[in-house]
Amino acid sequence: MKSAGVAPALLLPAEVLAQRATGARSAPAIPKLEVTSPDAAGETVHRFFNEARFTALRRLGELFQPKVGNAPGATEAGAPEFLDFLIGASPADRKKLYNNGLDALNAAAQKKYRKNFAATTAEEADAVIRPLLATWDYEPPADPVIRFVSEAHQDLRNATVNSREYAEAGAASASRRRAGNTGLYFNPIP
């Protein structure tokens, strides 16, 4: 029990006090332990989008960022699952943009082909997507569905090329051109 007025030093273990008395100040050496990342150990569980939206996003990933050679595509990189997490953790306006955008793709596919976007062939999907493609730089177009397609395209691309799978495939390739994104990371401010 800690009593009021007791100096903190008196609460230290005896071996620490002894160490101080002998003047030994270096911290005990701890062997470096190898650790692994969550992505290497398991898969992201998707829990934000409903099934119709999630499968539409996965189909969009297959189209926008397919597997090319040894470079993994969105599916192999787990990009749809990662975006399910990211959008689920995002502010309400971004959630709405994605939910409504995915619903719009399903609605368009239902209207044209009587099936959800996830079940469309490449040709059918292209007929749905192509009118929604736009060029932009600073900010995507204001139309909410075109804006969704623009942002989802960029997000799927980044979530793929920034993945562990992409980096490992790039590192294993002869040219190492696709080694994934690296950068100078600024630590949290103390």
Place this chain on the structure above:
Amino acid sequence: MAAKEYDVLIIGSGHSGGMAANVLTKKNLSCLMLNAGPVVDLEKDRSVKAAHELPFRGLGEPGRNPHIVIGNEFNANQWVDEREVPYTTETNARYDWVRVRLVGGRSLFWARQCFRLSDYEFKAKDHDGFGDNWPIDLAELTPYYDRVDSIFKVVGRKENLPQFPDGKFIDIQEGPESKATKDITSAAKDRGIAVSRMRFAQGEGGLASSVNLLLPEAAASGFLDIVPNAIVREITVDKNTGKANGAHFVDRHSKREVHVKARAVVLAAGTLESTRLLLNSGIANSSGVMGHYLIDQLYGCKVVASLPEARNGKVKPGMIGGGMFIPRFRNLKKGEKNNFLRGYSLPLGSGGGADPRMFREYGPELQKKLDEYRGSCVQGGLYGEVLPRFENHVRINKEVKDAWGIPVLHIHAKYGENELNMAKDAANTQEELYKAAGFEILYKSDKLFAPGYSIHELGTCRMGDNPKTSVLNKYNQSHDIKNLFVVDGAAFVTGGWQNPTLTISALSMRASEYLAEQMRMKNI
């Protein structure tokens, strides 16, 4: 315990605060510098990581820094967290306020572009009748510009153009020009437009910050104390004398409040933080213009063009590559007719590829396009002048407080017809030059980025000779409180198209020398 009274309290540690400390300590004045954030070690506090090692795979923590377009998950921690220090704006009037609170401020991360203002900016009203002149001119500031050039080690090419004043440049060997840049230069010359090279601060090891060029000397003098993590809440004024006598600050970690004393106060917290502090202190605003005439610089207006013979990997040495810089060329002659006032510059780069967003393609077709255009492109944006208008302003929003209980800023900034017309002209001019040089336009946008994007917010405590229409006199000294100086971008009357750092530094040097002299003469 009686608090020590310093000669000068300096609030902020970027280029303007660092310059003040550098100058004032050389005059043997004891200085206390307060900075809202900690000291960082750019070697130890940064490390190379793969994007997949970051918590959000490099896409950024959702909801963090929504207004920092150049921000990403790698650099997220260097910026002020908007959740800690929010600000408010009008509905549907976006303002991108980008702040750094580390010791050294934004001088740690600036792009190091160095341009002097010309008398087209200092005496803008004389030229086109709009707004107000500065109370100083280029000749008055030139000796200070020269000294700042030497400190920053500014690299540039002399051009002898009145709208693009030459500096005291250090010599460097320029690389040979590519055929593409020669062709663009020639197309510009045919239209009476001069093409130069970028001017930039070499600094030391690629860093031209107050922490490596200004503060070390001041700290070594023994006349400077620096307190990091000190968030200044209020500048205090002696009720009897009406003079500033110190400040209250809140310790960033413990939130303990501390008062410090000084004979003079130099405010260098960065344009809008300085104004926020003055407005929250309720001082130095007998003119009523404090917070008004908020300006920044126009960025945006992207045009990308491609050289057909350089596509599909056919680039040959000397065919394309290298940068160009086109200084202001519009509205230089009196009576010149354009549908906008003032002017803009064009920074251009060649030899790169295209952004995926420039194509209406996806999947393998998109990759094919990116491969096709790689190395064949020229692209540019604009740096444009924003007219100083009274209605663009900041004020205190007492309803919202930051993490330390300090009321935040409400920012009202909108671009007008002048800015929109300027952007259209900039896009059309680029298109014309690129086509004349044999390029094909791939992407053209005259859209402007939101106000604030340039990170060159200026004005809100403008200087002037008339105390009824300005906050500061020509020495950055408060008209109302003679021992109070504002030495950052808040003092600007016009912003020009030029990166303002060189001018801010020169003005801070000049103001600090004036303050030291006034203190020596016992006028302060």
